[in-house]
Amino acid sequence: MFAMRLSTPHTPLEPVTLPDPEPGPGEIRVRIGACGVCRTDLHVVDGDLTHPALPIIPGHEIVGRIDRIGSGVTGLSMGQRVGIPWLGHTCGHCWFCEHEAENLCDHPIFTGYTRNGGYATMTVADARYAFPLGDEGDDVSLAPLLCAGLIGWRSLVKAGDAQKVGLYGFGAAAHIIAQVLRYQKREVYAFTRDGDTRTQDFARSLGARWAGGSGEVPPEPLDAAIIFAPAGPLVPAALKAVRKGGRVVCAGIHMSEIPAFSYDSLWEEREIVSVANLTRQDGLDFLALAPKIGIQVKTTTYALKDANQALDDLRHGRFEGAAVLVP
Numbered sequence: 001m002f003a004m005r006l007s008t009p010h011t012p013l014e015p016v017t018l019p020d021p022e023p024g025p026g027e028i029r030v031r032i033g034a035c036g037v038c039r040t041d042l043h044v045v046d047g048d049l050t051h052p053a054l055p056i057i058p059g060h061e062i063v064g065r066i067d068r069i070g071s072g073v074t075g076l077s078m079g080q081r082v083g084i085p086w087l088g089h090t091c092g093h094c095w096f097c098e099h100e101a102e103n104l105c106d107h108p109i110f111t112g113y114t115r116n117g118g119y120a121t122m123t124v125a126d127a128r129y130a131f132p133l134g135d136e137g138d139d140v141s142l143a144p145l146l147c148a149g150l151i152g153w154r155s156l157v158k159a160g161d162a163q164k165v166g167l168y169g170f171g172a173a174a175h176i177i178a179q180v181l182r183y184q185k186r187e188v189y190a191f192t193r194d195g196d197t198r199t200q201d202f203a204r205s206l207g208a209r210w211a212g213g214s215g216e217v218p219p220e221p222l223d224a225a226i227i228f229a230p231a232g233p234l235v236p237a238a239l240k241a242v243r244k245g246g247r248v249v250c251a252g253i254h255m256s257e258i259p260a261f262s263y264d265s266l267w268e269e270r271e272i273v274s275v276a277n278l279t280r281q282d283g284l285d286f287l288a289l290a291p292k293i294g295i296q297v298k299t300t301t302y303a304l305k306d307a308n309q310a311l312d313d314l315r316h317g318r319f320e321g322a323a324v325l326v327p
Contacts, residue, residue, distance in 0.1 A: 169229025
């Protein structure tokens, strides 16, 4: 198989040809049709997430079809299209797994970080963490749903029943969740890089009631804010934007240092919570809802061999929506 592999953080991915992987017990092999490029991949490549299982093939927004099935797998069939997310395996016996919090498992395995992922022509996955996708929609449009969509969904669940929701960092996840919010008849307030009128116009085209720079104050207090951008200074900014009793949800796996802020910003029962990974139930719930909403994912496609360019374009915000690699 062909893959783009990371040998050392802070260096470009290397094109490699490897033997085709074989699935073990409880595993499936998937021939990849598309793999989204997530900011978490960038954190792995740039060394923000430490201790990857090097050398590693990144990528965890994988869509493809099963072409080999290991022993003991039930409920999946040859040729079936599936999606493979970031959380690739859990132990099943720690306290968190036994209390319906498998996203916090003490012994997890992560796709594209501690096991090979989707920047390749094929991959092997734990069958328990492969979501059937059906035949509706194309692989490229579905791929970003496997992380941008799923983490966005979990972040929205953590935000509760907030009606006025601010989205900081209007990229892959935010442009998907904005459509979910509008479907649920909630109000969207989009925050972008200061002066980024192109992305602000994009947010308005998806139904945002207001769009402005991350340093601006929204026209009215928010019930909740979700921070998708990995910028710590957005936390105190979001706290100032939410009403009394409001909640700020930090959706990223990595964030820069959060600067000191006055207790007055947190007082009056405002909350800060974080989101970690996802549960299989999150995946089932969101992937069942997405077709009903008719989510339109804005994508920029790249050939698999151009993965380094896709990552650099993501790093510098050169596209709207999501980047997707196609083998």
